[in-house]
Amino acid sequence: MINQLSWKVGGQQGEGIESTGEIFSTALNRLGYFLYGYRHFSSRIKGGHTNNKIRVSTTPVRAVADDLDILVAFDQETIDVNHGELHEQGIIIADAKFNPVKPEQTKAEMYVVPFTELAAELGTSLMKNMVAVGATCAVINLDVQVFTNVVEEIFGRKGEAVVQKNMEAIQQGYNYMLEQLGGKAGIMQLAPADGQQRMFMIGNDAIALGALAGGVRLMAAYPITPASEIMEYLIEKLPKVGGTVIQTEDEIAAATMAIGANYGGIRSFTASAGPGLSLMMEAIGLAGMTETPLVVVDTQRGGPSTGLPTKQEQSDLMAMIYGTHGEIPKIVMAPSTAEEAFYDTVEAFNLAEEYQCPVILLSDLQLSLGKQTVEPLDYSQVEIRRGKLVQEELPELDAKSYFKRYEVTEDGVSPRVIPGMKHGIHHVTGVEHDETGRPSEGAANRQAQMNKRMRKLGQIRFNTPVYKNAQHEEADLLLIGFNSTRGAIEEGMERLEQEGIKVNHAQIRLIHPFPTEEILPLIESAKNVLVVENNATGQLANIIKMNVGHVHKVKSLLKYDGNPFQPHHIYDGSKELFPLQGAVINGNV
Amino acid sequence: MATFKDFRNDVKPNWCPGCGDFSVQAAIQRAAANIGLTPDQLAVISGIGCSGRISGYIKSYGLHGIHGRSLPIAQGVKMANKDLTVIASGGDGDGFAIGMGHTIHAMRRNIDLTYIVMDNQIYGLTKGQTSPRSAQGFVTKSTPKGAIEGTVSPMELALTSGASFVAQSFSTDLKDLTAIIEAGINHKGFSIINVFSPCVTYNKINTYDWFKENLTKLSTIEEYDPSNRELAMNTLMQHNGLVTGIIYQDKERPSYQELVHGYADEPLASQDLQLGDEMFNDLVKEFI
Ligand SMILES: Cc1ncc(C[n+]2csc(CCOP(=O)(O)OP(=O)(O)O)c2C)c(N)n1
Ligand code: SF4
Numbered sequence: 001m002i003n004q005l006s007w008k009v010g011g012q013q014g015e016g017i018e019s020t021g022e023i024f025s026t027a028l029n030r031l032g033y034f035l036y037g038y039r040h041f042s043s044r045i046k047g048g049h050t051n052n053k054i055r056v057s058t059t060p061v062r063a064v065a066d067d068l069d070i071l072v073a074f075d076q077e078t079i080d081v082n083h084g085e086l087h088e089q090g091i092i093i094a095d096a097k098f099n100p101v102k103p104e105q106t107k108a109e110m111y112v113v114p115f116t117e118l119a120a121e122l123g124t125s126l127m128k129n130m131v132a133v134g135a136t137c138a139v140i141n142l143d144v145q146v147f148t149n150v151v152e153e154i155f156g157r158k159g160e161a162v163v164q165k166n167m168e169a170i171q172q173g174y175n176y177m178l179e180q181l182g183g184k185a186g187i188m189q190l191a192p193a194d195g196q197q198r199m200f201m202i203g204n205d206a207i208a209l210g211a212l213a214g215g216v217r218l219m220a221a222y223p224i225t226p227a228s229e230i231m232e233y234l235i236e237k238l239p240k241v242g243g244t245v246i247q248t249e250d251e252i253a254a255a256t257m258a259i260g261a262n263y264g265g266i267r268s269f270t271a272s273a274g275p276g277l278s279l280m281m282e283a284i285g286l287a288g289m290t291e292t293p294l295v296v297v298d299t300q301r302g303g304p305s306t307g308l309p310t311k312q313e314q315s316d317l318m319a320m321i322y323g324t325h326g327e328i329p330k331i332v333m334a335p336s337t338a339e340e341a342f343y344d345t346v347e348a349f350n351l352a353e354e355y356q357c358p359v360i361l362l363s364d365l366q367l368s369l370g371k372q373t374v375e376p377l378d379y380s381q382v383e384i385r386r387g388k389l390v391q392e393e394l395p396e397l398d399a400k401s402y403f404k405r406y407e408v409t410e411d412g413v414s415p416r417v418i419p420g421m422k423h424g425i426h427h428v429t430g431v432e433h434d435e436t437g438r439p440s441e442g443a444a445n446r447q448a449q450m451n452k453r454m455r456k457l458g459q460i461r462f463n464t465p466v467y468k469n470a471q472h473e474e475a476d477l478l479l480i481g482f483n484s485t486r487g488a489i490e491e492g493m494e495r496l497e498q499e500g501i502k503v504n505h506a507q508i509r510l511i512h513p514f515p516t517e518e519i520l521p522l523i524e525s526a527k528n529v530l531v532v533e534n535n536a537t538g539q540l541a542n543i544i545k546m547n548v549g550h551v552h553k554v555k556s557l558l559k560y561d562g563n564p565f566q567p568h569h570i571y572d573g574s575k576e577l578f579p580l581q582g583a584v585i586n587g588n589v
Numbered sequence: 590m591a592t593f594k595d596f597r598n599d600v601k602p603n604w605c606p607g608c609g610d611f612s613v614q615a616a617i618q619r620a621a622a623n624i625g626l627t628p629d630q631l632a633v634i635s636g637i638g639c640s641g642r643i644s645g646y647i648k649s650y651g652l653h654g655i656h657g658r659s660l661p662i663a664q665g666v667k668m669a670n671k672d673l674t675v676i677a678s679g680g681d682g683d684g685f686a687i688g689m690g691h692t693i694h695a696m697r698r699n700i701d702l703t704y705i706v707m708d709n710q711i712y713g714l715t716k717g718q719t720s721p722r723s724a725q726g727f728v729t730k731s732t733p734k735g736a737i738e739g740t741v742s743p744m745e746l747a748l749t750s751g752a753s754f755v756a757q758s759f760s761t762d763l764k765d766l767t768a769i770i771e772a773g774i775n776h777k778g779f780s781i782i783n784v785f786s787p788c789v790t791y792n793k794i795n796t797y798d799w800f801k802e803n804l805t806k807l808s809t810i811e812e813y814d815p816s817n818r819e820l821a822m823n824t825l826m827q828h829n830g831l832v833t834g835i836i837y838q839d840k841e842r843p844s845y846q847e848l849v850h851g852y853a854d855e856p857l858a859s860q861d862l863q864l865g866d867e868m869f870n871d872l873v874k875e876f877i
Binding site: 029030197198199200201205209212213214215217218220237238239240241242243244246248249250252253254256257258259260261262263264265266267268282283285286290374376377379382384399400402418419420421422423424425426427428429430431438439 | 595598599600628629630632634637644645648649650651652653654655658660661662663664665666667668669670672673690691693694698849850851852853855856857858859860862863864866868869870872873876877
C-alpha cells in the first residue's frame, strides 16, 4: 500500500496530454484523494514537449513531487526528458507506436502498451489517452468504473455511443496492462481515500471565484499567460449577476477602465502578468493619487521582458511594491494556496475600498495554474465592506461649494461619493488637489494631502499577514517564502525536522506594508534564516532586511530556472547551513 | 430645471485669453442644460493637456485622469452606471497620438458616451510641439524644419473604425457646437465630435480666420445625407476633412450595452453585491 503516488503523462503539445491528466485527476479527486497537478508547457499551441505531473495523496499536498512512480509516455522525448525523476521501483508505460527505448541509466521497469493502436481499433486514435488512463488503473488497482461520471460529463454531448467507446478504451488499456503485469493488478496499490467531496481547481479559478463572491461586476482585461483563465471564467459567470468582462485593446485600457468603473461605484478589477503590469503602472499611480479603489492581479511568470512566459518565477515583487512614479499608498498581497487566493481576493476588494487605494494581488504561475484539491470554501466568511463609501443622502450644499471628497481626516481616509449622487459633486484629478479635488499646488496643501494619503496604511488591519507554522521558541532555522513555495517548504521542513533540526516556517501573505512586527520575533528567535524565492536577486530577502534588519542572518535560497521548488531543493539548500552554520548560500539549485 | 449657469463653478480657467476651449466648455454646459440634465447626472472625464482641464471647469462630476486615457476611464464609468451621462474629452494629442488606440477601439466598441476632441493641431500644454493633426511642413518647436509626417484624418478614421456618430464643429460657432453636442449625447452609442479649437498662443497658422476661410458647413451642401456613409467619406475627401456638422450617424446600430449578454437593466452601481449562498454553492459544485 502506498499513500502517495506521483504520476506524469507527457507527449507533444496538442495531442491530448492535458485531457489525459484532467480525466485522471478529476476522477481521483472525487474519490477523496488530495491532488496537486503541475503542467510543463511552452508558448506554442502544437508541438513541443509538454507534460502534466500529478500527485495523488491521502493527505493534503501542495508541492510538485521530488520523484516519480509512473511515467506515461506518448513519445520518446517524454522518456528521455523525464526518466531521471523515476525512482528505482518506478515504471514507464509507453505507447508501442514509437518503439520506445528505455535509457540505459534508468532502473525503472518499462511496459509497452499499444495506446494508439487499441484506440484506433475502437474507432479513433484520439482515444489513446483513455487507453493510457486504463493502463494506469491496472498498476494502482483502481476500478475503471470510477471514470464513468467524468467520461459522461466530457462526452455526454456527443451521445451515448461515444461515452461507451471511451469507457471501452479505458477497459482495454486496463486489460492489456493487467496481462503485462502477469494478471496481478496493483503493483502500486494506492491506499483508499476518505471519499470526501472537495473542490479541484487552479489558483486562477480561486481568484476568479473570489472576485465574484467579493462583488465584482466588471472585469477589464487583456489576455496573457498565466492570467487569462480569470477573465475566461468570469465572462461565463458575470452575466449571471448583470455584469461582464470587457477584453480591452491593451492593459493600459484595462487598468484605466477598471479605475473608471470603480469611480463609477462598482467593484471592478483587472488581471495580468508582468508585461501587462508594466503597462499599467501610470494608471496605478492615478488610482493612488485620486484615491480610487483598484484591484490588480499579477500572476507572476518568468521575466524580464517576454522572458519565460510559461514558466514559474517570483520576480515582480519590487516592481509591484514600488512601481509607478512618485509615492502612493499601495497594498500588495500574496496568497500561497488556492484557499488563501479565494479569501484574499475577496479581501483585496474590501481593502481597496476601505483604504481607497490600489491593491495588488500577487500570484505566481505555479499557484495560478497548478491544479489542486481545495478544502470547502466557507461563504459565511465572505464579507463585503465598503469603507467610507457614503450611501445615505447628503445634506444640501450651497451652489458654490463642492463636496469634500479629500477631506483631511485622522485616519487619512475621506468619505467617498459616487457620481450621480445629489450634493456630492466634487472634482477628481491626478494633479495635486485640495479637499474638494480642485487642483492646488500650494506647499501647505501638498503636505497635508500627501500626509493624509500616506497615513491611510499606517494602521492597516489585515487578518493574517503571515501564515506561521512556528512550533519552536528557539529554532535552528526559519524558512520564509511567499506565494506557491509553501508546499515545498512544508515538505522540506518535515524532512529536516525528522533529522532533529528545529525548523519554523513563515509564509508572507501581506508583502506591503510589510508586517515587520510579525516577522521580527521569528527572526530574532532563529539561529538561521533562509528566504526561499523564485528569483535571482533575493527580492523578498531584501525587503525583509530593509524592514526588519538582521542583514547578516537573512540568507537566500534562490531558483530562477523557470521551475518550481521541489521539497528536496528546500531540504538540500537548508542542509548546506548545517553544520556550516552561517555560510552564505546563494544556492542556485 | 437646471440652466447652463448651474453647470458653472467658481474655478477660473487657466486657459490663455481667446483659447478655443472656452467655447467648448460653454457648449457642453449649454447642451447639458438643454437636454434637461442636472449637474449630478453628468460626468466629464478628461485627459491631460490644456484641453484636459475642461472637466475641472464644469460643475458636474468629473475626473481629470492621465494623458490619452480619458476614453477607457469614461467607458468604465458608463459601464458602472448607465444612468449617468458621460462625456470624454481632451486634445488632439491626447486622442490621436498617445490615446489613438483607445479612440479606435472605443469607436468599434460603441459604448454610449460622447467624446469631444479639442483639436488645435498642436500640443498646447507642453508649449508648442507638433501633433498628429499638424499639417505637413508645419513648423513647431519639435519640427523646426517643418513636420515630415502625414496628418491624421480623424473623421475618415472614425468612419472606417465603425463609429456610429461622427461630427465636427468649430469652437466659435457656439450654437452649432451646442446642437451637435446635444445630438451626440442623445445618440445611443458612441459619438465622436472633433472640434476645431484654435490655440492662439502656439498655432499661428490654423487661426480663427483660417478656419472661417476654409471650413464648409455640411448644411450648405445640397442633398447631404448623414446616414450615407459612402457620401460622408467622399465629402470628407473632397473637402480635405474641413467640414462641420453631423457627418455620419447610424441610428440603427445598438450600443455595446444593449448587446452585452446578461447586462443588468438597472445601473450596476446600485446593485447589492452579495452573491447569496445558493449561487455560491452552485458555483462551488462545478469544481467538484
Ligand atoms: C505619459 C505622458 N507623456 C507626456 C505628457 C506630457 N504632456 C502633457 S499634455 C501633452 C500634449 C498636449 O497636447 P494635446 O493633447 O493636443 O492637448 P492641448 O494641450 O493642445 O489641449 C503632453 C505631451 C504627459 N502628461 N504624460
Ligand atoms: S496654450 Fe493654446 S491650447 Fe493652451 S490654453 Fe493657451 S491657447 Fe489654449
